[in-house]
Amino acid sequence: MNKYELCVVVSAKIEDEERAQVVDKCKALVERFGGQITEVDEWGKKRLAYEVQKMKEAFYYFIKFDAESTVPAEIESRIRIMDNVVRYLCVKAEA
Secondary structure, eight states, X not given: OEEEEEEEEEETTSXXXXXHHHHHHHXXXXXXXXXXXXXXXXXXXXXXXXXXXXXXXXXXXXXXXEEOTTHHHHHHHHHTTOTTEEEEEEEEOOO
């Protein structure tokens, strides 16, 4: 099992309830492919470095999890098509 960190940038144009559903879907994807979530860190609303989809701000979430090496590719392929996810990045965390 490797340690990974998934960063999800969620649209600021949606309601709190919808945003929570997007994060829950991301967590469910991790668990669906056999990952174990160790920590979920919400950074809140931050200013983007550059305008994305006519937005200047978005909400940042960091999901840390343990999983096999094939899991990040599966998660990214699903998150790529999710509505209200502005950007995402999954990286292997340092041990």
